[in-house]
Amino acid sequence: MSVTTGGDMPYRAPRLFIGGAWRAGSAETRNPVINPATEAVLDELTHASPRDLDDALAAVARGFKVWRATPAAARQRVLLQGVQNLRAQREAIARLLTLEQGKPLAQARMEVDTAADMVQWYAEQARRVYGRILPAPQPGADYEVRKEPVGPCLLMSPWNVPVILAARKLGGALAAGCSCILKPPEETPASVAKMVECFIEAGAPDGVINLVFGVPQRVSSHLIASDVIRKISFTGSVAVGQGLAGLAAPGLKRLTLELGGHSPVIVFDDADVDAVARQLVVAKFRNAGQLCHAPTRFFVQKGAYARFVDTFAAAASQLRVGDGMAEGTDMGPLANGRRLSAIRELVAATRADGTVVTGGERVGDTGYFHQPTVFADVSPDAKAMRDEPFGPVALIRAFDTPAQAIELANATRYGLGSYVFTDSARLQRQMITELEVGSVAINSTVVTVAEAPFGGVRDSGYGYESGEEGLDSYLHTKFVNRNHSA
Numbered sequence: 001m002s003v004t005t006g007g008d009m010p011y012r013a014p015r016l017f018i019g020g021a022w023r024a025g026s027a028e029t030r031n032p033v034i035n036p037a038t039e040a041v042l043d044e045l046t047h048a049s050p051r052d053l054d055d056a057l058a059a060v061a062r063g064f065k066v067w068r069a070t071p072a073a074a075r076q077r078v079l080l081q082g083v084q085n086l087r088a089q090r091e092a093i094a095r096l097l098t099l100e101q102g103k104p105l106a107q108a109r110m111e112v113d114t115a116a117d118m119v120q121w122y123a124e125q126a127r128r129v130y131g132r133i134l135p136a137p138q139p140g141a142d143y144e145v146r147k148e149p150v151g152p153c154l155l156m157s158p159w160n161v162p163v164i165l166a167a168r169k170l171g172g173a174l175a176a177g178c179s180c181i182l183k184p185p186e187e188t189p190a191s192v193a194k195m196v197e198c199f200i201e202a203g204a205p206d207g208v209i210n211l212v213f214g215v216p217q218r219v220s221s222h223l224i225a226s227d228v229i230r231k232i233s234f235t236g237s238v239a240v241g242q243g244l245a246g247l248a249a250p251g252l253k254r255l256t257l258e259l260g261g262h263s264p265v266i267v268f269d270d271a272d273v274d275a276v277a278r279q280l281v282v283a284k285f286r287n288a289g290q291l292c293h294a295p296t297r298f299f300v301q302k303g304a305y306a307r308f309v310d311t312f313a314a315a316a317s318q319l320r321v322g323d324g325m326a327e328g329t330d331m332g333p334l335a336n337g338r339r340l341s342a343i344r345e346l347v348a349a350t351r352a353d354g355t356v357v358t359g360g361e362r363v364g365d366t367g368y369f370h371q372p373t374v375f376a377d378v379s380p381d382a383k384a385m386r387d388e389p390f391g392p393v394a395l396i397r398a399f400d401t402p403a404q405a406i407e408l409a410n411a412t413r414y415g416l417g418s419y420v421f422t423d424s425a426r427l428q429r430q431m432i433t434e435l436e437v438g439s440v441a442i443n444s445t446v447v448t449v450a451e452a453p454f455g456g457v458r459d460s461g462y463g464y465e466s467g468e469e470g471l472d473s474y475l476h477t478k479f480v481n482r483n484h485s486a
């Protein structure tokens with residue numbers, strides 16, 4: 001049986017792409033790709049064997065030699081053509097994404113748009129990787145600072161926003177002149193492979209982009225152990241990030257880790273409470289809450305608290321939960337069975353530490369659906385206030401003073417996004433200064449854009465993606481002392 005994507009195209013799990021050719025993975029392991037809305041098996045994904053991985057390493061090393069010598073303007077042309085292809089494939093990719101990940105089709109389309117925008121920014125920046133000349137103290141000499149691609153990269157991206165997160169890594173690496181082996185999530189492989197195809201068809205030379213799937217731990221340990229790989233970029237959980245840092249340590253490989261978050265929202269009394277609550281419901285439940293920077297802990301000043309809880313819960317309860325392919329769905333299922341179990345456990349445990357004002361239950365018994373769930377008066381000691389929910393659960397608590405809000409907001413080991421709602425310049429400044437996070441949105445729910453760095457502190461990881469800092473993470477800096485008189 002084959003599942004159609006809504007057009008004429010049947011769903012097919014992708015193959016590997018190594019050294020310029022597609023091939024089935026030759027490992028004995030495989031995994032089913034499951035539609036989270038129906039639990040139906042869409043197809044089986046073949047895995048890379050150690051031999052496939054060795055071929056990918058040889059290919060990415062060859063690809064690097066070609067790509068680093070390709071002028072920036074030519075690299076830019078390939079990337080911009082890839083972006084154009086991506087936009088042309090928007091509907092096909094969005095449908096694959098909804099089928100294998102569950103998000104509503106409108107959000108899947110937006111994901112393709114954002115991915116295209118992020119790669120476009122990197123492509124435009126590819127011709128602006130400047131070095132500099134410094135005055136040298138001796139006559140007849142120049143001090144020169146050059147930026148060069150760091151080398152073949154291993155890029156590993158997760159299943160929550162698979163197209164954006166893979167495209168952002170790919171765009172940065174390719175713009176900088178690096179070749180790459182991309183290992184997307186095995187649970188949502190087809191949407192990412194179709195995105196990758198756009199850049200292959202745009203003319204990326206053989207070996208510059210390689211695509212592998214497998215048992216994640218086996219793939220990462222095999223590839224990171226190789227001298228060929230000079231940089232690793234990973235988005236995923238803290239535990240896996242810590243393990244990868246250990247694997248990268250012996251080779252002193254560069255590492256960008258974009259890990260979890262438990263983003264605080266601070267709403268002061270002067271905010272337009274109803275409008276802010278409704279805006280936050282959209283941000284909170286987008287992608288069924290499975291975003292590393294999703295707003296999760298809502299701290300609301302006492303004067304605005306009751307009204308905020310009422311408006312937020314009412315808006316959350318009106319969200320239509322269903323198959324992402326169905327017209328009118330606001331929130332799809334969780335992406336996999338592990339997430340549904342984790343959210344059910346979290347909700348059960350939090351009942352003792354707060355009041356459920358809406359939601360709290362699984363929806364139906366087929367598909368990984370869960371109600372948008374809102375807890376009020378949540379104890380700061382609740383486990384849920386420490387551990388990242390990564391799902392459709394909002395935790396609300398009142399605060400009195402700005403200092404209390406800061407103390408509550410900084411009380412996790414994460415430090416990724418944060419959101420502040422107030423028109424007071426004094427409070428805005430205090431929050432910007434005292435929040436221990438990678439980004440602060442003031443009167444906005446947007447913390448990640450193509451032109452600005454996105455990264456975290458503490459358990460949220462290190463390094464940046466997007467913006468100049470994102471591009472710089474694929475470059476190393478070489479100092480040249482050029483003596484003309486010798």
Ligand SMILES: NC(=O)c1ccc[n+]([C@@H]2O[C@H](COP(=O)([O-])OP(=O)(O)OC[C@H]3O[C@@H](n4cnc5c(N)ncnc54)[C@H](O)[C@@H]3O)[C@@H](O)[C@H]2O)c1
Nearest residue numbers: 157158159160185216217220236237240258259260292390
């Ligand atoms: N930062 C993010 O955007 C993001 C995305 C997905 C998951 N997560 C975190 O992960 C938690 C659980 O998700 P999960 O059940 O998929 O957990 P997980 O830790 O098993 O997997 C997370 C991602 O890492 C990959 N992965 C796992 N082990 C790996 C390894 N040894 N080497 C390389 N890649 C590896 C997986 O393929 C997956 O894409 C979530 O609660 C959330 O905290 C974060």
Ligand SMILES: O=S(=O)(O)c1ccc(CO)cc1
Nearest residue numbers: 114160161164291292293448
């Ligand atoms: O869709 S985005 O807002 O660009 C985005 C960026 C990062 C992450 C990490 O989970 C998710 C979504």
